Amino acid sequence: MATHLRPELPNSHQSSDAKRRLHDEGWCVVPDVIDPQMIARALDRLHDAAAVSERQGVSTFMPVLDPNASNVRVFFLLEHDAIFRELICNPRALDLVEAVLGRSFLVSNFTANIARPGARSMTLHSDQSIVVPEPWHAAWSINIIWCLTDVRFENGATLFIPGSHRWQAHADVPVDAAKRLVPFEAKAGSIVAMDGRLWHTSGANVTANEDRALLFGYYSKPFLRPQVNWNAALSPATQASLDPTLHAMLGLGVTANSGEALYINLLEKRA
Numbered sequence: 001m002a003t004h005l006r007p008e009l010p011n012s013h014q015s016s017d018a019k020r021r022l023h024d025e026g027w028c029v030v031p032d033v034i035d036p037q038m039i040a041r042a043l044d045r046l047h048d049a050a051a052v053s054e055r056q057g058v059s060t061f062m063p064v065l066d067p068n069a070s071n072v073r074v075f076f077l078l079e080h081d082a083i084f085r086e087l088i089c090n091p092r093a094l095d096l097v098e099a100v101l102g103r104s105f106l107v108s109n110f111t112a113n114i115a116r117p118g119a120r121s122m123t124l125h126s127d128q129s130i131v132v133p134e135p136w137h138a139a140w141s142i143n144i145i146w147c148l149t150d151v152r153f154e155n156g157a158t159l160f161i162p163g164s165h166r167w168q169a170h171a172d173v174p175v176d177a178a179k180r181l182v183p184f185e186a187k188a189g190s191i192v193a194m195d196g197r198l199w200h201t202s203g204a205n206v207t208a209n210e211d212r213a214l215l216f217g218y219y220s221k222p223f224l225r226p227q228v229n230w231n232a233a234l235s236p237a238t239q240a241s242l243d244p245t246l247h248a249m250l251g252l253g254v255t256a257n258s259g260e261a262l263y264i265n266l267l268e269k270r271a
């Protein structure tokens, strides 16, 4: 394991420095995107969503992903609460998404992974390699990770390989990849942007009693089909509550595959 990284950026020039780091290293941290009240509210709604999910028969333990039930997975966040629909549209998050994907993109997925004490790592992967055949010449997806707790190596920070977004094929993944993993560290309220090509895995939570709660907002080029089309399953009531930009961003409109409707809506909002 290499050294811990804390690449928080000073407030001035934050945006351009963050984008430069995202371009050069495949990831960046932006601190203080949401305040303590919002963090507490999101955490509260996340725990409610996990309980509702279990009650509905959707297990929060995914043996295909995690070695044991100490990782609590919550899917379908956009249906669970309006706060998640607000976070997925956060302008500072979308600014980083646009920097990587350009003007047209869709929300592919919004899920949570709470690493509780005893949680262990999943398999090393890049998110893009799961849905796009090699070679990976360009970023076609990006994760915006919302930190609802402080995140550090000991409580299971996501481990990643800086610069691995430049690997273009499975053959580029070195045999000693696991030794190159480093944890990101960030305070609650930060977002971490991660290029879809960056190789990473979840960390082990070796603390006695400290949860690590992260939300993963996954955005992709509009022509990429999501692994699971959660957006199509949004209830009629939730769909009716969406503003036109979010409706377009979820790929629910007829122009989803080009993303044009999204761009027009974003421009109108910014005008």
Ligand SMILES: O=C(O)CCC(=O)C(=O)O
Residues within 6 Å of the ligand: 113, 156, 157, 158, 159, 200, 201, 202, 203, 214
């Ligand atoms: O929870 C984490 O730190 C990483 C999760 C992840 O990479 C995934 O679910 O694909």
